[in-house]
Amino acid sequence: MAYSQALSGLSAASSDLDVIGNNISNANTVGYKQSGAQFAALYATAMHTSMNNGPGIGTSVSKITEKFTQGTISETGQTLDMAINGNGFFQTANAAGAKSYTRNGQFSLDAGGKIVNAQGLNLMGYAADAKGVLNTSAPVPLSIPSGSIPPSMSTKVNSEANLNASSKPPAEKPFNASNTATYNNATTAQIFDSLGNAHTLNMYYVKEPATNGQPSSWNVYGSMDGAPVGYSAGSAPKTIAQLSFDQSGKVVGNGLSNITLSMPKGATASQPIKLDLSKTTQFGSDFAATSVTSDGCSAGSLSSFSIDNSGKLMGTYSNGQSATLGQVSLASFANEGGLVNLGNNVFAESASSGQPQVGVAGTGALGNLKSGATEASNVDLTSSLVDLITAQRYYQANAQTIKTQQSVDQTLMNL
Structure with a gap:
């Protein structure tokens, strides 16, 4: 009997040494989770058929389990390391759509722009449409688009400026954009047509004299790329906006004006622009253009991308615009210990693990993501080496059991 007990002990100790050795060998494997061997006693009789407790017949490895404790996070500087x-x-x-799960966040781009790991498995997440809206209905393979974003036509211009309340009306009339003596101040905005071509919109402020006891007002004229806005060259100039101010120096009314720009051939011919001058002021200080902005942009190519703590991929383009490219999805399980280890730091769901609960980082029970970093193995080398020595002694003890039984057998044979 002692032989079978010792042999089972040797086999179990050998398996334990294999598990510990595998842990030590993966101490530097990114995302690796330490394994542990669980043992169970073997008995010759079942509980319901025997009333007496007999000696056991050995041991066996009942299960190899992973310990999903957090590993140390280390900076790498690579955006797709997470x-x-x-x-x-x-x-x-994989290419067939079979799902798997991992803590190894070392990813890269393949030739087609898809985000993959070292085994070529696609990273899953939520795709974004052309407007950057995420489709969270189901995870799909994530990719980084290499194409350009289309241009966007300007539709509004916002101007913030202070017009000096002490300014005098220009000495010369009528307004002429090429004659600085016919206007007080000017601001400039860059706008884009439907093809993404940039144009320069100038706005000229002309103070008008007070009449009939009314406070003075300002006429605003415009030109685009040197051509008058709202009238033809050589004809009487027409304003694109008129401003008057109350006693506190704020614009009377909403300060909004709608203008239409004539664009070059090839682009949309008539381009409406909403001009917002509501934040213009008239204080007793020098003229200052605080901010002149417009919407719209030219076409742009992807220059860089980043990933935030929620897993959202943000692209930055050469035209200064940014767009959402997608979002990494994470999965959690009711019983992580029930996952099936497929090797290569990859796990698969099972009946014991339960179905994956998929969401985005930072929501529910899911942790946060850190881009430019990886999670180190959670193997504790010090304790693993101690476990290795202990398992070795178990092995030696079982081998000694065989030697002892051999001595007993020899004694019996010599009687």
């Missing part, structure tokens, strides 16, 4: 700080797994899929 670490999960807290609960959750990256969701990956």
Whole structure:
């Protein structure tokens, strides 16, 4: 009997040494989770058929389990390196769509722009449409688009400026954009047509004299790329806006004006622009253009991208615009210990683990993401080396049991 007990002990100790050795060998494997062997006693009789407690017949390895404790997060500086700080797994899929899960956040781009790991598995997440709106109905393979974003036509111009209340009306009339003596001040805004071509919109402020006891007002004229706005060259100039101010120096009315720009051939011919001058002031200080902004942009190519703590991928383009490219999804399980280890730091769901609960980082029970970093193995080398020595002694003790039984057998044979 002692032989079978010792042999089972040797086998169990050998398995334990294998598990500990595997842990030590993966001490530097990114995202690796330490394993542990669980043992169970073996008995020759079942509980319901025997009333007496007999000696056991050995031991066996009942299960190899992973310990999903947090590993140390280390900076790498690579944008597509990601670490999960807290609960959750990256969701990956192969070409056939079979899902798997991992804590190894080392990803890169393949030739087609898809985000993949070292085994070529696609990182899953939520895709964004052309307007940057995420589709959270179901995770799909994430990719970084290499194409340009289309241009956007300008539709509004916002101007913030202070007009000096002490200014005098220009000495010369009528207004002429090429004659600075016919206007007091000017501001400039850049706008874009439907093809993304940039144009310069100038706004000229002309103070009008007070009449009939009414406070003075300001006429605003415009030109685009040197051509008058709202009238033809050589004809009487027409204003694009008129401003008057109350005693506190604020604009009377809403300060809004609608103008239409004539664009070059090839672009949309008539381009409406909403001019917002509501934040213009008239104080007793020098003229100052605080801010002159417009919407719209030219076409742009992707220059860089980043990933925030929620896993959202943000692209920055050469035209200064930014757009949402997608968002990394994470998965959690009711019983992480029930996951099936497929090797390569990849796990699969099972009946014991339960179905994955998919969401985005920082929501529910899911941890946060850190881009430019990886999670180190959670193997504690010091304790693993101690476990290695202990397992070795278990092995030696079982081997000694065989030697002892051999001595007993030899004694019996010599009687």
